[in-house]
Amino acid sequence: MNASEPLLRARDVHVLLGGRPAVQDARLTVHRGDLLGLLGPNGAGKTTLLRAVLGLVPLAGGDVLIDGLPPARARHLIGYVPQRHEFAWDFPVDIAGAVLSGRTRSIGWLRRARPADRAAVDEALELVGLAELRRRPIGELSGGQRQRVLVARALACDPRLLLLDEPFTGVDVPTQELLNDLFGRLAAEGRALLMTTHDLAAAARTCTRVALLNRTVVAEGGPGLLADPEQMLRAFGLDTAIGAAA
Numbered sequence: 001m002n003a004s005e006p007l008l009r010a011r012d013v014h015v016l017l018g019g020r021p022a023v024q025d026a027r028l029t030v031h032r033g034d035l036l037g038l039l040g041p042n043g044a045g046k047t048t049l050l051r052a053v054l055g056l057v058p059l060a061g062g063d064v065l066i067d068g069l070p071p072a073r074a075r076h077l078i079g080y081v082p083q084r085h086e087f088a089w090d091f092p093v094d095i096a097g098a099v100l101s102g103r104t105r106s107i108g109w110l111r112r113a114r115p116a117d118r119a120a121v122d123e124a125l126e127l128v129g130l131a132e133l134r135r136r137p138i139g140e141l142s143g144g145q146r147q148r149v150l151v152a153r154a155l156a157c158d159p160r161l162l163l164l165d166e167p168f169t170g171v172d173v174p175t176q177e178l179l180n181d182l183f184g185r186l187a188a189e190g191r192a193l194l195m196t197t198h199d200l201a202a203a204a205r206t207c208t209r210v211a212l213l214n215r216t217v218v219a220e221g222g223p224g225l226l227a228d229p230e231q232m233l234r235a236f237g238l239d240t241a242i243g244a245a246a
């Protein structure tokens with residue numbers, strides 16, 4: 001793919017959940033070097049759109065391409081950080097083992113990890129500041145530490161596209177600062193990041209681009225979009241639009 005082309009292109013994506021539209025005719029592009037914040041009210045379809053990009057929910061219409069490939073053929077290009085409650089924190093494994101599970105596709109089922117896999121885990125743990133805690137059981141971790149484990153697990157597969165579902169929800173300020181810095185560095189290296197978030201102020205400070213979603217993509221552009229009352233009204237409703245304009 002040409003470097004000027006989007007790494008992720010979603011065109012007219014339509015997803016039905018329970019027979020009802022969850023996402024309708026959504027269009028989105030993410031380029032290398034983007035840290036794109038996907039914002040919208042609860043129930044707007046943000047997580048559903050991420051899952052459509054991953055190929056975890058079927059499309060009722062439209063298409064998704066990652067580096068020119070459909071999701072089923074592009075999974076080796078994607079790292080995914082789900083919301084924390086989706087991970088089995090009571091599983092008897094330590095931090096290093098949880099991060100190593102992010103390389104299952106590379107290692108294969110029931111096969112031993114290779115030196116390259118161990119090295120990828122070590123590098124990911126260094127990036128999130130957990131190298132010294134690598135043998136700590138994941139059930140003993142704080143909320144911020146758990147979030148860093150999920151980020152390291154996604155980075156262990158060396159993705160070109162990193163999908164993050166509400167990575168700052170319920171984490172402490174030092175973890176927010178560490179992750180903000182890390183995400184900025186990953187984008188500067190030429191990776192593409194797509195992050196759902198409810199934090200308008202943080203998105204305005206840290207994202208290179210933003211997209212407003214309310215079943216469909218209402219608007220897409222620079223962080224200044226979050227100060228546009230008309231677009232915020234379309235996406236969120238009156239109260240948020242007034243707050244954004246204040």
